[in-house]
Amino acid sequence: MNEPEPTTPGASQPAAAGPLSKPLPKPLSTEAARTTLGAPQPAGAGATEAIGIGRLREQIDSIDKQLVALLAQRRRVVEEITQVKQQHDLPTFHPAREENLISARRAQAVEAGLDPDYVEDLFRAVLRQSRVGQLRTLGRRAARPGARVLIVGGRGSMGRFLGAWFTQSDYEVRVLDRDDWPRVQSLTAGLDLCLLAVPIAVTASVAAQVAPHLPASCILADVTSLKRGPLKAMLEGHAGPVVGLHPLFGPATTTMDKQILVVTPGRRMDSCQWLLDQLATWGNVLVETSADEHDEIMGIVQALRHFATFAFGHFLCSRRIPILRTLELSSPIYRLELAMVGRLFAQDPSLYAEIVFATPERLALLKDYVQSLQQNLGLVERGDKAEFAARFRRVAEWFGPFGEQALRESTFLVEQLVHRF
Secondary structure, three states, rough: EEEEOOOOOOOOOOOOOOOOOOOOOOOHHHHHHHHHHOOOOOHHHHHHHHHHHHHHHHHHHHHHHHHHHHHHHHHHHHHHHHHHHHHHOOOOHHHHHHHHHHHHHHHHHHEEEEEEEHHHHHHHHHHHHHHHHHHHHHHHOOOOOOOEEEEEEEHHHHHHHHHHHHHHHOEEEEOOOOHHHHHHHHOOOOOOOOEEOOOOHHHHHHHHHHHOOOOHHHHHHHHEOOOOHHHHHHHHHOOOOEEEEEOOOOOOOOOOOOOEEEEEEEHHHHHHHHHHHHHHHHOOEEEEEHHHHHHHHHHHHHHHHHHHHHHHHHHHHHOOOHHHHHHHHHHHHHHHHHHHHHHHHHHHHHHHHHHHHOOHHOOOOOOOOHHHHHHHHHHHHOOOOHHHHHHHHHHHHHHHOOOHHHHHHHHHHHHHHHHHO
């Protein structure tokens, strides 16, 4: 959409009244008109063409205002739908409805002679805004109204984040942190959920310490990024319901809309269902996995990725690379990759150290990665372009259809980055 622009100088219009009135600027010269309008014109045609553009721009401004008014009208209808969903306890997110809507709008775009991808991008932004708006109301619903929730580590960043979400849904939230252990008996009395939001290294010991104080029906859960050890400790320490959770997002998240949260079953999952329902009500997408599978995959998804990003950033720093100058001379994909590096170093190093240094298995994985780098560096040292191409093709074949999907997704992100910045 074009931003409002003033009418082109030289167009006939009434002078503004009052002391702030100023004479209109002189019409563009023939040469200026040619430069401004981007094409050679005969003398005297510049002002006439400028008047035509001014009127067309006024039409665009009018259409843009109508679009904003229609978005406001749509929002009001969404608010009515939100009330109906709240009255009848209906889910916020209806995936089939959204995809049917997108398909219909794409078809309509084709009929109207518009790019369907462009129209889809617009409507996905509209739908996301709609979901986020509904979650502000529907996300406050409690799956178990009035339940008592204790967050161990509740004064840390993740603990405060989770505490705020439970509080907004009208749960009774209690906090147990380092200085609160003398009050552990009163803090755990009548408890329905005990949520461990402490560093990985101490999760098992904290679970063992708090478990004896929990009521038999209380859920014991954790939110650490390692599952095998913490889940084992929780199961050994507490005879009641146990579940492992891993939010794949951090405390800077402003909405839970479509945020992935891993669920690792422990014991008596039927008794844990209200907690899972609450997480889904907030907008999370729940993905179930075993503790072993979780830890193996997180070694790649988190430990290896964070270490590689750290190493790249550290290398740039050690070489005193002029970051801003590289961005001036870079492609959009480099800017995107560098943004991920900068994002890492804008956060708490202790959180990443917890992940990278978590287990001996992760250390072994990182050593294998470094060895792989050395082997591939050997190709460059030998000047073996043929083997480089052969390995490239083997990896491309291994990626399979995901390669095309990754190309489409990264192209979308790059285009968004270009338009935004």
